[in-house]
Amino acid sequence: FPVDQTRAFGKLILFGEHFVVYKVPALVGAVSAYTDCKLEYTTEPGLEVIDNRPAVPLYKEKKMDEGIEAINLTLTHLGVDTKKSGVKLTFGGDLCCASGIGASAAQVVSLARAVNIADSRSLSEDEINAAGYEGEKGYHGTPSGIDNTAATFGGLLRFQRTEGAPIFDKKTLVSPIRIVYASTGITASTTEVVGDVREKKEADEAWFADLIGKYTKLCEEGQKAVEEGDMDKLGKLMNLNHEYLQELTVSCKELDDLVVAARAAGAVGAKMSGTGRGGLMIALTPTEEIQNEVGSALEKLAPQVWKTTFA
């Protein structure tokens, strides 16, 4: 089984978590770490899942039930009935499952790729992405689709949810964007946090409209900074996006501490990335030297730290 053809990437949101749910643009970067999936049909009907993916402690334990639901939704969408045929899935790869890295999306996209290969279908990338989106619903009811899109297509994407199919396009980078990301070790429920944001919005529509308006301008400027390769500007905008997320109450002390430490160690910008209330933070570190400094500073505080580039 050509497992390497089932790779699906992790992602980090540069701008726009939570706001993206309300159909404004976001910028998302795929990381090179991936999940892959081997699919074997077995004689006895049923589903067997072997999960060899690395994970931060507690991640898989907390996500296991939702994971099975997501797998079943993906298989059903693709017309694979485990009541009729036996399916054995083995998930692997080097993507460390941590809340915020899009591991759930990478898992269901790699599964869709595995079905495509096992059944000798010729699904398009859009169809793979659509199957991943169905699977994502098993993790949280109303995903924006940003995670599965980054997992399927890779690169740095501008993504926008619409009433119909999402709109997205790949950004060409002047030079690779060097980053450090770190885990708080805490896994929050995306469904719960997205639900809380919705409640806050409904309780004060004027406040939310003002905030999302400011965010939308920020995201436009962020795209320009990416296109121009202006790292200082990009960093400042990441800092501002973090403030907006604090105002949404989706950051937390652990994330704020990592953000402050990264900036103190030389990052030109830092913010939480993903659901928040735990999960990950991302720091912009334009040179290898700064990347190493920031990495070392964060290692003192965070259970896990990674260095990579969006390329």
Ligand code: PMV
């Ligand atoms: O925590 P993650 O990586 O699943 O990111 C969720 C991003 C949200 O904007 C909070 C939700 C969504 O569906 O886009």
